Amino acid sequence: MSEYILVTGGAGYIGSHTVVELINNGHKVVVVDNLVNSSYDSIARVEFIVKQSIPFFNIDLRDHDKLSEVFKAYKIKGVIHFAALKAVGESTKIPLDYYDNNVNGTISLLNVLKEHNVKTIVFSSSATVYGDVTRFGDDRYIPIPEECPLDPTNPYGRTKFVVEGILKDIHTSDPDNWKVAILRYFNPIGAHPSGLIGEDPLGIPNNLLPYLSQVAIGRRDKLSIFGNDYKSHDGTPIRDYIHVVDLAKGHIAALNYLHKLNESGLYREWNLGTGKGSTVFDIYHAFSKAVGKQLPYEVVGRRAGDVLDLTANPSRANKELGWKAELDIETACEDLWRWTTKNTHGFNVEGYSWKTFESDGNYGNRLHTFVNGDLTVALANHGALIQDINFDGDHIVNAYDNGDDYLLKSNPFFGTTVGRVANRIANGQFELNGKTYNLPKNENQNTLHGGLVGYDKENFLGPIVKKEKDVFIVEFLLVDPDGKNNFPGDVENIVRYFIDNKSIKIEYEARLLNDKVDATIINITNHSYFNLSGDATTDDTVVKLSYDNYLEVDAKTLLPTGNVIKHDRVDANKPITLSEDTFYDYCFVVDNDADAIDTRSHELKKVFEATHPRSHTKFVVSTTEPTYQFYTGVGVNTKGFVARSGFCVEPGRFVDAINNKKWAPQVILKKGEVYGSIIQYDLS
Ligand code: NAD
Numbered sequence: 001m002s003e004y005i006l007v008t009g010g011a012g013y014i015g016s017h018t019v020v021e022l023i024n025n026g027h028k029v030v031v032v033d034n035l036v037n038s039s040y041d042s043i044a045r046v047e048f049i050v051k052q053s054i055p056f057f058n059i060d061l062r063d064h065d066k067l068s069e070v071f072k073a074y075k076i077k078g079v080i081h082f083a084a085l086k087a088v089g090e091s092t093k094i095p096l097d098y099y100d101n102n103v104n105g106t107i108s109l110l111n112v113l114k115e116h117n118v119k120t121i122v123f124s125s126s127a128t129v130y131g132d133v134t135r136f137g138d139d140r141y142i143p144i145p146e147e148c149p150l151d152p153t154n155p156y157g158r159t160k161f162v163v164e165g166i167l168k169d170i171h172t173s174d175p176d177n178w179k180v181a182i183l184r185y186f187n188p189i190g191a192h193p194s195g196l197i198g199e200d201p202l203g204i205p206n207n208l209l210p211y212l213s214q215v216a217i218g219r220r221d222k223l224s225i226f227g228n229d230y231k232s233h234d235g236t237p238i239r240d241y242i243h244v245v246d247l248a249k250g251h252i253a254a255l256n257y258l259h260k261l262n263e264s265g266l267y268r269e270w271n272l273g274t275g276k277g278s279t280v281f282d283i284y285h286a287f288s289k290a291v292g293k294q295l296p297y298e299v300v301g302r303r304a305g306d307v308l309d310l311t312a313n314p315s316r317a318n319k320e321l322g323w324k325a326e327l328d329i330e331t332a333c334e335d336l337w338r339w340t341t342k343n344t345h346g347f348n349v350e351g352y353s354w355k356t357f358e359s360d361g362n363y364g365n366r367l368h369t370f371v372n373g374d375l376t377v378a379l380a381n382h383g384a385l386i387q388d389i390n391f392d393g394d395h396i397v398n399a400y401d402n403g404d405d406y407l408l409k410s411n412p413f414f415g416t417t418v419g420r421v422a423n424r425i426a427n428g429q430f431e432l433n434g435k436t437y438n439l440p441k442n443e444n445q446n447t448l449h450g451g452l453v454g455y456d457k458e459n460f461l462g463p464i465v466k467k468e469k470d471v472f473i474v475e476f477l478l479v480d481p482d483g484k485n486n487f488p489g490d491v492e493n494i495v496r497y498f499i500d501n502k503s504i505k506i507e508y509e510a511r512l513l514n515d516k517v518d519a520t521i522i523n524i525t526n527h528s529y530f531n532l533s534g535d536a537t538t539d540d541t542v543v544k545l546s547y548d549n550y551l552e553v554d555a556k557t558l559l560p561t562g563n564v565i566k567h568d569r570v571d572a573n574k575p576i577t578l579s580e581d582t583f584y585d586y587c588f589v590v591d592n593d594a595d596a597i598d599t600r601s602h603e604l605k606k607v608f609e610a611t612h613p614r615s616h617t618k619f620v621v622s623t624t625e626p627t628y629q630f631y632t633g634v635g636v637n638t639k640g641f642v643a644r645s646g647f648c649v650e651p652g653r654f655v656d657a658i659n660n661k662k663w664a665p666q667v668i669l670k671k672g673e674v675y676g677s678i679i680q681y682d683l684s
Helices: 013-024 041-050 064-073 088-093 095-115 155-173 208-216 244-260 280-291 315-321 329-342
Strands: 003-008 028-032 075-081 120-126 179-185 187-189 223-226 241-243 266-272 297-300 352-356 366-372 375-380 385-391 429-432 435-438 461-468 471-480 491-499 503-512 519-521 542-545 549-553 560-566 585-589 605-611 619-623 627-631 648-652 668-670 675-683
Touching: 003 013, 013 028, 013 041, 013 075, 013 244, 028 064, 041 461, 064 095, 075 095, 075 244, 088 095, 088 155, 095 120, 095 155, 120 155, 120 244, 155 179, 155 266, 179 244, 187 244, 187 329, 208 223, 208 280, 208 329, 223 280, 241 244, 241 329, 244 266, 244 315, 266 315, 280 329, 366 461, 366 471, 375 471, 375 491, 375 503, 385 675, 429 519, 503 668, 605 627, 605 648, 619 648, 648 675
Parallel strands: 003 028, 003 075, 075 120, 120 179, 179 266, 187 241, 223 297
Antiparallel strands: 352 366, 366 375, 375 385, 429 435, 461 471, 471 491, 491 503, 503 675, 519 668, 542 605, 549 560, 549 585, 585 627, 605 619, 619 675, 627 648
């Protein structure tokens, strides 16, 4: 059984950055967070950064029983405990809530730890526990060492002080086994360099840089500088600002230190700071530089409780943990600005919402809804599937209203992404670079849509959601590992949806992630079943196919003969009315000479159009791909849906291309190359 690090408060600002570093350092992580001051989107984005899923539990630490379940399900070897309320001002107004959450939350956690014999904990403390270090009347504790006497000046700081005391006491009660690291943070700033995660202050930010970033994007008028008559080089107070990524790395160093202790216990405090003080104006100038303009500010009177200098002496952490802050305030400001400009409303995107989709409420499969004018689209992580296309009141895809039904065996790929290789591979066999690969056969003698556990059965990571120029850009990620369904190579797959108010564009992108193999094969498409009328069947739908040549198939095996011939029941652009007597499951050819692995730069060609007399929606499919399978859904027989309840138009590569010399280059993805394709649905 793998061993995990439990991260409490892992959806928060520092926690999410630490989860990234933990995983980058080879740890497995479980996150517990009650989302009181954060959103699950941060975890979804961390998953994107580290390209793997992270078990997440929406649990309040004070819920002993639920917390205990996590310890039963995962073998936890240590805890990093971030979960706390942290606003100093708020803590003076609702001190009992702060004590209850921060102190009782920790006691509950420690009880569960004790019950499960987990005795390694890294605790998020704060420089606020030192209080006003100028109270000694001289500079003896500036920069502040860990030995500085503690005297927090507000309820928040006192909750940290109390928890430090509790941790010290439990260590004393069992000194050989408890390993406790107290990390006292100075001023965390910045964001992950990817721009995907950062601080998402809800309401008016309390801290200098989050406030400045809101001034920079125009949400606040100007920065108020509280006093410029301190004894610093520019008259403003001095603080120790530490890049959140450096801070996150400090946790890995502390954890490693505790783990290396082997048989002995420990209780020890470490300052995590840079040791270099910066004034308010230093930060102001660094951030203005990152933004590219001077930001408005006003100097106002001193603020009660502010002191001249709170700089850390981090030498204990430098020496003992072998950790040192490496990033400067300029880098932090650039990273913060990237995060701010990419996420002007933090993790919120106007018109986008999500909910969990399966009855057990797991966060791995959520339903994401995008409202853009007359068009509403819903997408789920499972298969990065399309669950709804609602155009002006017409729902035009077959769908289940809950995630559980998508797991039914009889589900005929409703709305889903299909891969690694869509459509059929003859006899489940192919040869690549002199090696023969045998795939699981899931349709008679053939492998269909990627085998037993194709992309349709996986929860994609993400999505990363952006809105640019009134278009939602929604990105899902799946890493399909080497050997899965016997396909070679670790393949990273991106499914990108672009949703405006009358169209959905799907872009597929894939690449080999490493050197394990020189090449693999791939062909991705979407398997939505369309039904414009909402009737039980698509009868009376009028369709026009733009291309009437198709891949001739052997009637018995349904595999291509290699011939491309005119279809005897299709004439290009001539209307066909679907009925009980019209059967289609054929691959129509747009480009007979196709050999590109990335078609995204090719002309987007209209291949299909459909209307229905009782629907006011016209549906058009365009693609850069060389073929499209047109299937009238005769095989559908699943909960709530009958044969012909929807038709499919699946652009992609030639069927069984890998087993045909001329067609094979379309599906062979070599190391360093990128697979790409585009499908577009237009609605009018
Ligand atoms: P944050 O608010 O972004 O993260 C804290 C997380 O804990 C949030 O996701 C919140 O939802 C969760 N949480 C709170 N109470 C919980 C509970 N009872 N059960 C489960 N989850 C709960 O804050 P942050 O800035 O990431 O701070 C993390 C830790 O570091 C906190 O303990 C904070 O006091 C400490 N700290 C922060 C700073 C700072 O300036 N950000 C400075 C010093 C210390």
